[in-house]
Amino acid sequence: MIFGWDSIRREVLRRIGQREWPPGMLIPTEQDLATEFGVARATVNRALRELALAGVLERKRRAGTRVALLPVRKATLDIPVIRQEVEARGHAHSFRLLTHEAREAPVPVTSRLGLPEGALLLWIETLHLADGQPFAFETRWLNPAILPDPGPDFTQISVNEWLVAHVSYTLGDISFCAARASAREAKVLGVTLGEALFITERSTWAGPAPITLVRLAHGPGYRMQALV
Amino acid sequence: MIFGWDSIRREVLRRIGQREWPPGMLIPTEQDLATEFGVARATVNRALRELALAGVLERKRRAGTRVALLPVRKATLDIPVIRQEVEARGHAHSFRLLTHEAREAPVPVTSRLGLPEGALLLWIETLHLADGQPFAFETRWLNPAILPDPGPDFTQISVNEWLVAHVSYTLGDISFCAARASAREAKVLGVTLGEALFITERSTWAGPAPITLVRLAHGPGYRMQALV
DNA sequence: GAGTGGTCTAGACCACGGA
DNA sequence: CCGTGGTCTAGACCACTCG
Numbered sequence: 001m002i003f004g005w006d007s008i009r010r011e012v013l014r015r016i017g018q019r020e021w022p023p024g025m026l027i028p029t030e031q032d033l034a035t036e037f038g039v040a041r042a043t044v045n046r047a048l049r050e051l052a053l054a055g056v057l058e059r060k061r062r063a064g065t066r067v068a069l070l071p072v073r074k075a076t077l078d079i080p081v082i083r084q085e086v087e088a089r090g091h092a093h094s095f096r097l098l099t100h101e102a103r104e105a106p107v108p109v110t111s112r113l114g115l116p117e118g119a120l121l122l123w124i125e126t127l128h129l130a131d132g133q134p135f136a137f138e139t140r141w142l143n144p145a146i147l148p149d150p151g152p153d154f155t156q157i158s159v160n161e162w163l164v165a166h167v168s169y170t171l172g173d174i175s176f177c178a179a180r181a182s183a184r185e186a187k188v189l190g191v192t193l194g195e196a197l198f199i200t201e202r203s204t205w206a207g208p209a210p211i212t213l214v215r216l217a218h219g220p221g222y223r224m225q226a227l228v
Numbered sequence: 229m230i231f232g233w234d235s236i237r238r239e240v241l242r243r244i245g246q247r248e249w250p251p252g253m254l255i256p257t258e259q260d261l262a263t264e265f266g267v268a269r270a271t272v273n274r275a276l277r278e279l280a281l282a283g284v285l286e287r288k289r290r291a292g293t294r295v296a297l298l299p300v301r302k303a304t305l306d307i308p309v310i311r312q313e314v315e316a317r318g319h320a321h322s323f324r325l326l327t328h329e330a331r332e333a334p335v336p337v338t339s340r341l342g343l344p345e346g347a348l349l350l351w352i353e354t355l356h357l358a359d360g361q362p363f364a365f366e367t368r369w370l371n372p373a374i375l376p377d378p379g380p381d382f383t384q385i386s387v388n389e390w391l392v393a394h395v396s397y398t399l400g401d402i403s404f405c406a407a408r409a410s411a412r413e414a415k416v417l418g419v420t421l422g423e424a425l426f427i428t429e430r431s432t433w434a435g436p437a438p439i440t441l442v443r444l445a446h447g448p449g450y451r452m453q454a455l456v
Numbered sequence: 457g458a459g460t461g462g463t464c465t466a467g468a469c470c471a472c473g474g475a
Numbered sequence: 476c477c478g479t480g481g482t483c484t485a486g487a488c489c490a491c492t493c494g
Contacts, residue, residue: 004481004482004483005482005483016396017396017398017434017435018396019396023393029459029460029461030460030461031460039483039484040483040484040485040486041461041484041485041486042463042464042482042483042484042485043482043483043484045461045462045463046482046483048461049461049462055306059460059461059462060460060461060491060492060493061459061460061461061462061490061491061492061493062458062459062460062461062490062491062492062493062494063459063460063461063491063492063493064459064460064461065460065461069393070308070309070312070389070392070393071392072306072307072308072309072312073306073307074304074305074306074307075304075305075307075402076302076303076304076305077302077303077304077305077454078283078300078301078302079300079301079302079303079456080298080300081298084298084300161298164298164299165251165297165298168244168245168246168247169241169244169245169284169299170245171456172456173453173454173455173456174303174453174454174456175451175452175453175454176404176426176451176452176454177426177450177451177452178406178407178424178425178426178427178446178448178450179406179424179448180422180423180424194408194422195408196406196407196408196424196425197406197424198404198405198406199406206245207245218406220406220407222405222406223403223404223405224403224404224405225401225402225403226305226401226402226403226404227401232462232463232464233463233464257478257479257480258479258480259479267464267465268464268465268466268467269465269466269467269480270463270464270465270466270482270483271463271464271465273480273481273482274463274464276480277480277481287479287480287481288472288473288474288479288480289471289472289473289474289478289479289480289481290471290472290473290474290475290477290478290479290480291472291473291474291478291479291480292478292479292480293479293480
């Protein structure tokens with residue numbers, strides 16, 4: 001029975017799935033569907049809006065709503081704090097601060113963060129462990145301007161956690177790739193030289209001010225799962 | 229000025245970012261905010277609902293709305309058809325069907341798809357090219373039960389595209405990892421043996437019926453980007 | 457110009473779950 | 476219990492864009 005916007009969403013999905021509404025077809029207007037289902041137009045709108053967001057429908061004013069021809073499926077990734085990620089797998093998280101020093105950032109870094117050439121940033125290397133075994137090798141450029149004086153003790157709290165707790169929510173971008181382990185990465189992660197690593201790279205910003213550029217290298221066996 | 233639910237969303241984000249509302253704080257109720265902003269409660273609800281979905285707020289009936297302590301950031305991935313992905317990069321897409329035969333699926337495959345042991349599935353290998361250069365090596369188990377008789381000509385249309393055009397929208401799961409190139413992968417993709425590949429694995433379903441299990445191997449240089 | 461989706465309003469009922 | 480968020484309604488105005 002039709003009860004609530006979600007059941008309307010599912011009914012529309014069913015009609016699309018059964019090809020009652022094939023790809024490319026113009027489906028009835030919100031008002032028509034509202035009448036058919038005996039609900040208010042706002043309820044239909046909520047259902048169709050979610051489906052459009054998911055890439056199943058394409059909506060245009062005046063033109064109406066169509067079943068997407070090539071549905072660009074959307075998947076959602078959770079980007080947890082590493083400690084949570086490790087603990088969610090049932091392991092104990094710990095970390096070792098390997099390097100923590102001011103360095104002149106190379107041009108690719110400064111340009112990506114929109115800083116002047118030769119800017120002095122903090123270079124921080126952290127090894128994250130799960131039950132004492134290497135889990136991920138984090139290398140990070142951090143803008144010192146955002147730190148209080150005196151700075152936090154990053155041997156006690158990981159940079160990652162300090163940032164989410166003390167720096168405002170930000171936008172940024174995230175990308176993933178595969179790369180072979182360098183000599184240093186192999187040594188730190190305890191894998192063979194040239195092993196395939198899963199790399200996550202993030203840059204984060206507080207409004208216009210760059211905060212950090214971080215690279216996470218995960219050893220073999222790491223899988224990132226997404227919900228579709 | 230406050231105008232529309234999105235400006236309310238941004239104003240709430242601003243207050244969180246400026247630490248007027250620090251992590252863990254209970255923020256005012258929808259009704260209070262509606263009064264403050266001079267809008268209806270439904271408008272505030274829309275704004276706060278989006279922020280809760282994004283992991284910035286945590287909402288509970290009766291308990292109210294809190295700023296998330298450890299914000300699980302959500303990133304959204306687009307999962308396009310490969311042809312679109314190649315063309316979006318400004319290249320011409322083509323593909324070569326390398327293998328197409330019925331095979332007894334190994335146990336890991338049948339169990340993951342919920343099929344009986346020893347089920348006969350189609351085993352399909354496709355190489356996707358961008359401007360004639362190897363782009364991705366697709367290996368796929370396909371449930372023949374979903375194909376019409378006679379089956380489509382997969383030398384003319386890629387399996388990927390035939391499926392999105394002819395099989396109903398489905399749910400599934402998707403995961404990513406890194407792996408070293410096997411001898412066959414190295415040969416097909418034209419990379420050196422043991423090179424780091426970026427692997428995408430998807431399973432898709434039509435309701436209870438399994439459709440396909442696909443593995444995409446991308447050569448070095450591939451980056452997957454997500455929006456945060 | 458007119459039809460469509462996008463949004464807002466003011467009010468209502470309800471489920472949940474903390475006090 | 477009872478306040479909170481989740482949802483729905485009936486109606487309205489508006490922005491966009493197609494014909």
